[in-house]
Amino acid sequence: MLPSLLIVFREMIEAGLIVGIVLAATRGVAGRGRWVAAGVAAGVLGACLLAVFAGGLSSLFQGTGQELFNAAILILAVGMLTWHNVWMASHGREMARELKAVGAEVAQGSRSLLAMAVVVGVAVLREGSEVVLFLYGIVAQGGTTMLGLFIGGLLGVIAGAGVSLMMYLGLVSIPAHRLFTATTGLITLLAAGLGAQAAAYLQQAGVVDILTTPLWDTSHLLDEGSLLGRLLKTLVGYTDRPDGLQLIVWLGVIAVMTILMRVVNPKPHAAKPASVAHAAE
Amino acid sequence: MTRVPFVLASLAALAGLAACSKADTGGGPAPIPLLLKDHRFSPAEITVKANQAFAIEVTNADGVADEFDSDSLKREKVIAGGQKGVVRVGPLPPGRYPFMGEYHAKTAQGAVIVQ
Numbered sequence: 001m002l003p004s005l006l007i008v009f010r011e012m013i014e015a016g017l018i019v020g021i022v023l024a025a026t027r028g029v030a031g032r033g034r035w036v037a038a039g040v041a042a043g044v045l046g047a048c049l050l051a052v053f054a055g056g057l058s059s060l061f062q063g064t065g066q067e068l069f070n071a072a073i074l075i076l077a078v079g080m081l082t083w084h085n086v087w088m089a090s091h092g093r094e095m096a097r098e099l100k101a102v103g104a105e106v107a108q109g110s111r112s113l114l115a116m117a118v119v120v121g122v123a124v125l126r127e128g129s130e131v132v133l134f135l136y137g138i139v140a141q142g143g144t145t146m147l148g149l150f151i152g153g154l155l156g157v158i159a160g161a162g163v164s165l166m167m168y169l170g171l172v173s174i175p176a177h178r179l180f181t182a183t184t185g186l187i188t189l190l191a192a193g194l195g196a197q198a199a200a201y202l203q204q205a206g207v208v209d210i211l212t213t214p215l216w217d218t219s220h221l222l223d224e225g226s227l228l229g230r231l232l233k234t235l236v237g238y239t240d241r242p243d244g245l246q247l248i249v250w251l252g253v254i255a256v257m258t259i260l261m262r263v264v265n266p267k268p269h270a271a272k273p274a275s276v277a278h279a280a281e
Numbered sequence: 282m283t284r285v286p287f288v289l290a291s292l293a294a295l296a297g298l299a300a301c302s303k304a305d306t307g308g309g310p311a312p313i314p315l316l317l318k319d320h321r322f323s324p325a326e327i328t329v330k331a332n333q334a335f336a337i338e339v340t341n342a343d344g345v346a347d348e349f350d351s352d353s354l355k356r357e358k359v360i361a362g363g364q365k366g367v368v369r370v371g372p373l374p375p376g377r378y379p380f381m382g383e384y385h386a387k388t389a390q391g392a393v394i395v396q
Contacts, residue, residue, distance in 0.1 A: 055346075066359060133346045134384045140344060204370075209371070212370075213371060213372055213373070219352075229352075240353075
């Protein structure tokens with residue numbers, strides 16, 4: 001019971017935090033619930049399929065299929081998060097302030113929602129396939145009773161969902177006009193962390209062979225495997241022994257995203273006169 | 282890339298070393314064989330030379346999948362039951378780098394010793 005609780009909890013947190021951030025970031029966009037739910041559903045379905053074909057996937061591309069697949073979906077997620085942030089930088093400010101979608105923007109809003117649904121789907125797909133494989137393994141061995149497995153898994157889901165919910169509630173308790181800044185920052189860091197993980201997968205596959213030496217080791221300060229370490233790994237890409245490529249990718253994603261947001265929205269504080277009057281309350 | 286000779290060499294190495302409990306062949310071009318059976322790694326410790334890239338070929342002799350997982354090596358790879366997987370690792374400074382089979386972490390524990 002305990003191992004299934006722990007594994008389900010851990011994977012649930014990793015996917016749940018991402019879903020929480022996405023929900024907070026899309027607050028006020030019409031129809032976000034449907035899109036996020038569709039992302040979760042697609043992720044769960046994909047996770048089951050992925051678990052079934054895990055063996056076949058591994059042996060693709062000379063045994064590096066799994067790494068390349070992981071890297072590809074992570075890069076996709078980074079792209080989608082960038083798209084969302086850039087879109088929000090050009091349209092989202094007023095929306096976030098008024099906490100409702102304005103008619104003409106809805107169509108474009110759902111385009112950004114599609115990006116976020118993909119991010120949610122990818123997160124659930126990655127973590128979910130591990131849960132499915134793990135639970136299947138336990139069942140196949142008969143190492144525990146079905147009841148123990150079920151209770152452990154259920155407690156893991158509840159605990160993981162609880163942490164994710166706290167994250168979400170913490171985020172949405174931020175005043176509306178600051179929520180936008182907060183979620184933009186979180187999504188930028190989230191994307192940077194996913195990018196760095198993608199870099200590690202490409203190194204593992206042997207596709208990229210440069211800058212593989214760890215730069216420093218902070219595992220004695222904060223172990224990546226501890227609960228806090230894992231939370232920070234999911235949220236900001238914390239790793240206790242980053243290598244050169246990971247650091248460069250991490251910084252690079254932040255830089256590219258910041259530059260793109262500046263390009264579409266050159267002066268964040270010089271809002272239109274009407275908005276200024278509105279904001280002054 | 283030199284993947285084909287790589288695989289051949291690893292198969293040959295595996296044939297010779299499958300039952301061997303010490304595999305100090307680290308640093309060489311051939312992947313180091315690592316057997317996962319009854320949810321335990323053998324050898325439980327792998328010794329490699331510092332500042333040299335190496336690869337570990339994990340053979341999962343159990344009937345169910347497990348995930349070779351190491352935070353310190355920054356590597357994770359799911360290996361289906363009865364299958365093999367190669368985990369490549371770049372040059373490392375000396376130290377102890379633990380790894381585990383994440384789905385059976387109670388018994389499946391091991392470490393790479395970099396000297």
